[in-house]
Amino acid sequence: MADTVIRPAALYLDGDAPAQELIQRCVHCGFCLPTCPTYAVLGIEADSPRGRIRLMKDAWEGRIAPQNAAFERHVYQCLDCRACETACPSGVEYGKLVEAARSQVERTRRRGAMAHFVRWLALDQLLPHPRRLAFVTRLTYAARDLGAGALLRLVGRRVPLAARLAGSLDLVPAGRPSAPALPLLFPAAGTRRARVALFEGCIQRAAFGATNAATARVLARNGIEVVVAEGQTCCGALHVHAGERAAGRELARRNIAALEPLDVDAFVVNAAGCGANLKEYGWLLKDDARWAERAERFAAKVKDASEILADLGLTAAPGPLDANVAYDEPCHLLHGQKVSAQPKALLAQIPGLRIVPLAEADWCCGSAGIYNVSQPDLSRKLLHRKMEHLRAAAPDILVTANPGCLMQLEAGIRESGMRTEVLHLMDLLDRSYASAP
Ligand code: SF4
Ligand code: SF4
Incomplete structure (x- = not known):
């Protein structure tokens, strides 16, 4: 790295610069x-x-x-997986730094017309709009079924964007998109122990709506009443990771306004990336005098589904499942939220499951928001590394808890010719309850 002085003053633009206080915590130890x-x-x-x-x-x-x-290159080659945060003895909150650094890059970054259009379409026109996103998700599945991947790969030999689109199509999960409209209320079975609002997410709702339904059923079965509030939108995690902090803040305000009036004990989320971002709304809005306090209060009530279930304890006994299971820890659950013991404790309560160790289960699979689209080569290297460990562990089921990880791992398994099933933890628990007496 060149160490030449360009100008004797800070080269950041106003607002959202990486916080000096966080940078100064780094003592260069290299742990x-x-x-x-x-x-x-x-x-x-x-x-x-x-x-x-x-x-x-x-x-x-x-x-x-x-x-x-x-x-720009080094900041964008980072996964924002935050494994370094867990390892750091000095408490450097690296995720906050890299996201701010990206927002500085984006302030002046010039893209080609097509790249600009794709980004505008995805971040501005689709993710915050559930109906549009559901429609495009159905179209994407149809394109996959019609074999558009092969055609795009052919065109991709000359047009890089087509090659990228073919790579994105490879990530589409098997089966059909599931976006059932959830009932507005899942009453608690037996004595009500808590009342929560389920955060549905954007991609989670469009492609993994059945997992949201499974999450609500599992919570309700354990005495936790679930409300599904209207007016909630994308959490903004992908915007924040991509350096679009202003758009992320706007989505945060919309979610806070929609959910804070509810009389609930917690806002429950089952997508690790969304959960990590929702828990940082306080940081995201810290400089907004009107919203800072509300954002802090909101963030303090956010819980991953595994967190609330493990904290309150299961009151309904899971049914038996006869399978070898490995757990791959989503980075934004493990490193972003420090939630690791809870999912494992829940898995351990399913009779008949045999938990098999997976090497580097705490390493990123290469999904990392839109990293598998923006940095396909690096992402594939990390996915291949993950698949080698998975082949050695040879579980029947690989459990994780984030839509991006589910898609990336399933694509890797399909390509490697393995037969391992990939499931969200809440889907596995729901399946276990379905087999309960
Ligand atoms: S472990 Fe923490 S303090 Fe040490 S080099 Fe890494 S970020 Fe800096
Ligand atoms: S790739 Fe992950 S561990 Fe490495 S710097 Fe980025 S966030 Fe930290």
């Missing part, structure tokens, strides 16, 4: 390096957490501009 997937693959200091933090510091000190191609 995070062995946990960083991009450092493992690329072997370059600037593609390690420590190297990227150094780049952010350099921009504060006027040595490199966020518009510099190297700054």
